[in-house]
Amino acid sequence: MLGDMKRELPAIGFDRFRSVLYQIRNDGRFRNLILSGAEVSTFDELPRYVQFAASLGWFKKIQIQTNGRRLRDKDYVRHLIDCGVNEFFVSIQGLETTHDATTRVAGSFSDTVTGLRNLAEYKVNLIGNTVLTRRNVDEILPLFAFLAKQPISEMQLWNFFPMGQTDTGNQIVDLKAFSGLLPKLASLSVETGKPIVLKSFPQCIFAGSPLYFDSIFPVTVLPDLFWRQFGECGFGQCFYRNTGQCKSWQCWGLSSAYVQKYGDERELLRPIEREGEEL
Numbered sequence: 001m002l003g004d005m006k007r008e009l010p011a012i013g014f015d016r017f018r019s020v021l022y023q024i025r026n027d028g029r030f031r032n033l034i035l036s037g038a039e040v041s042t043f044d045e046l047p048r049y050v051q052f053a054a055s056l057g058w059f060k061k062i063q064i065q066t067n068g069r070r071l072r073d074k075d076y077v078r079h080l081i082d083c084g085v086n087e088f089f090v091s092i093q094g095l096e097t098t099h100d101a102t103t104r105v106a107g108s109f110s111d112t113v114t115g116l117r118n119l120a121e122y123k124v125n126l127i128g129n130t131v132l133t134r135r136n137v138d139e140i141l142p143l144f145a146f147l148a149k150q151p152i153s154e155m156q157l158w159n160f161f162p163m164g165q166t167d168t169g170n171q172i173v174d175l176k177a178f179s180g181l182l183p184k185l186a187s188l189s190v191e192t193g194k195p196i197v198l199k200s201f202p203q204c205i206f207a208g209s210p211l212y213f214d215s216i217f218p219v220t221v222l223p224d225l226f227w228r229q230f231g232e233c234g235f236g237q238c239f240y241r242n243t244g245q246c247k248s249w250q251c252w253g254l255s256s257a258y259v260q261k262y263g264d265e266r267e268l269l270r271p272i273e274r275e276g277e278e279l
Contacts, residue, residue, distance in 0.1 A: 006038045009223055017049055020221055025058045034089070034218055036065035041076075047083045054084025061125070063087035069108055071115025077122070087125040090116060090152075094136035095143055102135060113150070120151035128155045132178065133171040141184055148192035157185075159200035159252075163229060167257045174262050175205060182206040202238070203251045204270040215252045233257070239264045240271035248272040 012020075024030050033053055040046055041064070053062050064080070068090040071077050092112060093102040099109040119126050128147045130136070136143065140157070147155050160171050182205070189196045189210045197212045206213075234256025240246035241253060251272070254265065 009037070009226060011037070011043065012221060014045065014049065014052075018052060021053055021056060021058075025056050030219065031059060032061040032063065032218075033059045034063045034065060036089075039067055040064050041066045041070040047079060050080065050083040050085055061087045063089055065089040065091075065129070067091050067103065067108070068112035068115040069105070071118055072111045074118050077115070077118050081122050081124060085124070087127070088119055089127045089129055091129045091131075092143070092147065093130060093133075095139050095146070098136050098139060102133075116150045116152065126150075126152045128152045129158065130156070131158045131160050132173050133160050134173055135171065137173050137178065137181075140181060141188065144185065144188055144196065145192075148188065148194045152194070154195040154197055156197045156199055159198075161200060161233070161235060161252075161255050162257050163233060165233060165256045165260070167261050172255075172258050172261055175202070175258075175265060176262075176268055179205050179268065182211065186211050200252045202253055202265075202269055203248055204246075204272060205268060215250045234259075237264070238269065239266040240269060245271035 021033075035046065035049060035053075037043075043049075046064070050062060050064075053059055062084050064085055064087075066088065068088075071088070071090070090112060092109075093099050094109075096109040099112070100106050116126065116128075128150070130140070130143065130147075132140065144155055144157075160173070162169065162172065185196055186206075186209070195210065195212060197214050198206075199214055201213060201215075203213045203215070236251075236253045237256060237259050238246060238251070238253035241248075241251075
């Protein structure tokens, strides 16, 4: 999503990090902490940040979001867990060939899978994360069948929102085509007993359990540069919201890039009268 912007975003210094966490504890607000940004495992000071967060005795979960490659190192995994990490959010962007092509690193799929299996030795929560793109859409079902056999608690599938008003990388998936996969994903979830969470998708494209639609995101500490560009991307586009027919307060709708490419999907989407109820 960030594209080239990630090269311009500065890291949050330790003093700022410490100040934010003290404020969170003093306000009695958030009980879970996520450490992320580009690839957090390449940040040499990560253990120091984790140790400080854990030392406060406030956070129930301390999560890192990672591509998982460095988790192939058992000593590194043990060190992070000893410091206080108890939840891992690991990105897998396709089966082996697709994942390696997406990360542009040969062998990265193997490294990540090794990391998943290393985590199985510890009492930590493990979440799989996949971003839906044109590159991996045709293998989502076999990918999730594979992931369901790994030591993960849930599989998340994220809608791709480019940080721009056009799909310059040609990665946005047509939701009409994608919606045909949803009944099969639901069946897979039932069969494997692993929940599948759909992030940033319009809530109304699939009715029925056991798929979970979740478009609520954590409060995030990011530089103003991110938020300025984020505000220019036209996220949350929806014909029915614009006409006042849909009352959902958490649905992200469509992005401007999606509408420009595929249209407003008024035939696919359905207005929601109240949160959790369709017209």
